[in-house]
Amino acid sequence: MQKLGFAISARQQVSELSLAEKQLVLIARIMAEQAKFVIFDEPTAPLSMEEAERLFTIMEDLKAQGIGVIFISHRLPEIFRVCDKITVMRDGKKVSTVDTAETNANEVVHSMLGRAFAEEYPKTFVTIGEPLLTVSHLAAGRYVKGVDLEVRRGEVVAVVGLVGAGKTELSKLLFGADQPEQGTIQLNGRNLHSKTPYHALTSGIVLVPEERRKEGILVKESVLHNLSLPILKKITRMGIVSHIAEKKHGDQLIQSLGIKTSSDQQLTGYLSGGNQQKVAIGKWMQTDAELFILDEPTKGVDIGAKRDIFKVIGELAGQGKGILYLTCEFEEAIGLADRILVMCDGKIMKSFNYGEASQQDLLYYASAGREELV
Amino acid sequence: MNHKIAQFSYRYGALIFIGLVLLFFSIYNQHFFTYNNISDILRSISIVTFVAIGITISLTVDGFDLSAGSTVSLTTVVVAAMMVWHQMPLILVLIVPLIIGALVGLLNSFLIVKIRIPDLLATLAVMYIVSGIHRTYTKGYSIYNNMQFQDGTKAPGVMLDSFLWIGQGKLLGVPFPVILMLVAVIGMHLFFKYTRGGRQMIMTGSNEEAARLSGLRVNRVRTLAYVASGVFAAVGGILFAARVGSGQIDAGSSMQMDALAAVFVGYSVFGAGRPNVIGTFFGAVLMGVLVNGMTMLHVQYYTTDIIKGAVLVLALAVTFVHRKRQKV
Numbered sequence: 019m020q021k022l023g024f025a026i027s028a029r030q031q032v033s034e035l036s037l038a039e040k041q042l043v044l045i046a047r048i049m050a051e052q053a054k055f056v057i058f059d060e061p062t063a064p065l066s067m068e069e070a071e072r073l074f075t076i077m078e079d080l081k082a083q084g085i086g087v088i089f090i091s092h093r094l095p096e097i098f099r100v101c102d103k104i105t106v107m108r109d110g111k112k113v114s115t116v117d118t119a120e121t122n123a124n125e126v127v128h129s130m131l132g133r134a135f136a137e138e139y140p141k142t143f144v145t146i147g148e149p150l151l152t153v154s155h156l157a158a159g160r161y162v163k164g165v166d167l168e169v170r171r172g173e174v175v176a177v178v179g180l181v182g183a184g185k186t187e188l189s190k191l192l193f194g195a196d197q198p199e200q201g202t203i204q205l206n207g208r209n210l211h212s213k214t215p216y217h218a219l220t221s222g223i224v225l226v227p228e229e230r231r232k233e234g235i236l237v238k239e240s241v242l243h244n245l246s247l248p249i250l251k252k253i254t255r256m257g258i259v260s261h262i263a264e265k266k267h268g269d270q271l272i273q274s275l276g277i278k279t280s281s282d283q284q285l286t287g288y289l290s291g292g293n294q295q296k297v298a299i300g301k302w303m304q305t306d307a308e309l310f311i312l313d314e315p316t317k318g319v320d321i322g323a324k325r326d327i328f329k330v331i332g333e334l335a336g337q338g339k340g341i342l343y344l345t346c347e348f349e350e351a352i353g354l355a356d357r358i359l360v361m362c363d364g365k366i367m368k369s370f371n372y373g374e375a376s377q378q379d380l381l382y383y384a385s386a387g388r389e390e391l392v
Numbered sequence: 393m394n395h396k397i398a399q400f401s402y403r404y405g406a407l408i409f410i411g412l413v414l415l416f417f418s419i420y421n422q423h424f425f426t427y428n429n430i431s432d433i434l435r436s437i438s439i440v441t442f443v444a445i446g447i448t449i450s451l452t453v454d455g456f457d458l459s460a461g462s463t464v465s466l467t468t469v470v471v472a473a474m475m476v477w478h479q480m481p482l483i484l485v486l487i488v489p490l491i492i493g494a495l496v497g498l499l500n501s502f503l504i505v506k507i508r509i510p511d512l513l514a515t516l517a518v519m520y521i522v523s524g525i526h527r528t529y530t531k532g533y534s535i536y537n538n539m540q541f542q543d544g545t546k547a548p549g550v551m552l553d554s555f556l557w558i559g560q561g562k563l564l565g566v567p568f569p570v571i572l573m574l575v576a577v578i579g580m581h582l583f584f585k586y587t588r589g590g591r592q593m594i595m596t597g598s599n600e601e602a603a604r605l606s607g608l609r610v611n612r613v614r615t616l617a618y619v620a621s622g623v624f625a626a627v628g629g630i631l632f633a634a635r636v637g638s639g640q641i642d643a644g645s646s647m648q649m650d651a652l653a654a655v656f657v658g659y660s661v662f663g664a665g666r667p668n669v670i671g672t673f674f675g676a677v678l679m680g681v682l683v684n685g686m687t688m689l690h691v692q693y694y695t696t697d698i699i700k701g702a703v704l705v706l707a708l709a710v711t712f713v714h715r716k717r718q719k720v
Binding site for chain 1: 586587588589591592594595598599601602603604605606607608609611
């Protein structure tokens with residue numbers, strides 16, 4: 019432990035440690051086992067900048083001791099910081115291997131995507147209208163500590179932040195799934211107190227939650243029934259659900275969103291991640307929602323479906339809906355959003371307009387602006 | 393090919409099994425497959441089926457109702473007492489137990505939905521409370537026509553004939569409870585298949601959190617499910633009193649288990665793999681047929697429970713093996 023430069027007592031319970039400390043325990047174990055190669059699979063995802071930097075120092079130490087290190091990551095700055103050689107993988111295949119000195123970030127991005135960055139994000143620009151959602155001093159629990167933000171009609175606002183910044187918790191507050199302790203939420207200038215998601219839906223706010231299979235869709239139900247769930251009331255006469263209207267609604271969505279399913283009776287759990295996500299988004303399309311909150315909508319979604327989802331977001335903005343896009347993928351925010359809000363430790367730290375921010379800028383504020391590390 | 397056979401047997405296995413059981417008893421006893429005996433079987437299962445439909449509804453919202461049996465006990469003695477002790481008119485005798493059933497359901501849902509006690513435990517507690525109430529109310533005695541009280545006086549009333557007809561009468565040669573049962577089965581099946589309320593219950597049971605985040609008022613849906621469960625149990629209680637012609641104490645305790653068995657056998661009917669009213673009905677039929685057939689074959693009454701249990705195990709095995717294999 020001392021060699022790693024960490025003050026953890028060997029007698030402490032692992033469950034009491036922070037994530038970064040747990041990682042160090044793992045690394046210490048690896049050292050004890052005298053490994054020849056160490057594979058790090060996205061080790062920096064839960065770490066702060068400072069902790070990540072310490073991890074890189076350890077990786078360099080390992081290298082100096084003649085231990086091979088494989089570092090799996092999608093964070094380019096980190097890769098260029100520590101690696102000697104870069105191998106790019108896409109869709110389960112190796113694309114290229116090059117020496118770090120002989121390449122640059124743009125080339126790597128190009129081989130990661132198979133095309134240039136700009137094509138990845140079909141950003142549409144629409145006229146941005148009246149303020150739709152105004153949130154002030156919203157706070158609840160340990161994760162949301164006083165959030166102010168505004169979303170206008172036709173505007174895509176991204177909230178970026180590292181894991182644990184409070185984005186998911188914020189989305190649940192706005193959707194009435196959790197209750198705020200302080201602050202106000204206004205939609206179209208009217209104060210909202212959504213006691214449940216039902217109330218949020220009827221006032222015009224919908225959420226595509228992060229936990230797709232647990233919260234976004236009902237995996238054991240058919241695509242058709244998933245899609246019609248929020249609009250059941252509209253297709254019900256005297257208590258009876260119109261199967262004709264339901265089928266028309268469902269099939270139309272399946273077609274317009276390009277949901278790949280063998281039939282509308284297919285259980286949603288059997289679809290691919292991207293198509294499940296399209297169902298989770300599509301079910302809200304025919305509601306009268308004005309504000310769409312999407313929490314990490316591209317998590318576990320393949321590139322093709324990602325583009326489809328981005329296109330849908332553009333279309334919704336074109337219809338004058340407001341989009342609140344919560345993500346920890348900075349490049350998505352840069353590619354899609356009219357405005358980027360950086361969230362860190364339950365607060366909004368900084369706001370950028372489209373084209374103003376680089377990944378570095380976002381990372382800087384997302385990790386609480388510890389300048390010495392960037 | 394193998395897969396197809398497995399699929400077919402999963403879907404229709406339960407019905408084929410019922411068919412084979414019917415065939416077996418018909419061959420061994422010539423009196424088995426007669427109109428009178430079949431209508432006897434249906435009448436004997438009608439009360440349990442009502443209780444089982446109630447439990448099916450609570451299971452549909454991914455709940456559980458252990459208090460249905462004690463609700464049967466309570467409502468049975470209440471209707472008897474209303475006639476025998478208080479000589480109340482028929483209409484009250486029918487409405488009050490339904491209200492009691494709904495109140496038990498409300499109590500259940502208050503504990504489960506508001507206080508968030510797990511359903512099994514909450515309804516277990518309510519089962520004790522309700523069955524305690526019914527014993528306290530009757531001081532432990534069954535209620536019958538002009539019953540004698542401990543102080544030597546006699547109860548003023550008798551069970552009304554019009555009331556008894558509900559349990560014992562016939563309409564066009566079909567026992568009235570059987571007609572009620574069929575109406576309830578078909579009605580609830582249509583409810584789940586075609587109405588918004590039914591769909592909301594199914595979706596809530598499938599994944600409560602996802603349903604809530606899709607804008608369903610899941611607490612309201614679950615409350616209604618428990619109320620419905622209580623009301624169906626109350627109908628069972630009314631039918632029991634009308635059938636027996638008295639207010640038997642502890643009438644419902646055996647019914648709770650029989651109803652549960654019917655519901656779980658029902659999971660395997662048509663390969664539904666989840667609670668469903670049609671399955672529940674066939675589950676109750678199968679249990680009724682087994683008891684009736686074995687009684688005719690002079691199998692000991694106690695032994696029939698072994699067979700019932702074995703059938704339940706079989707049905708559950710089919711359901712859960714299949715569920716494991718096609719994990720979503």
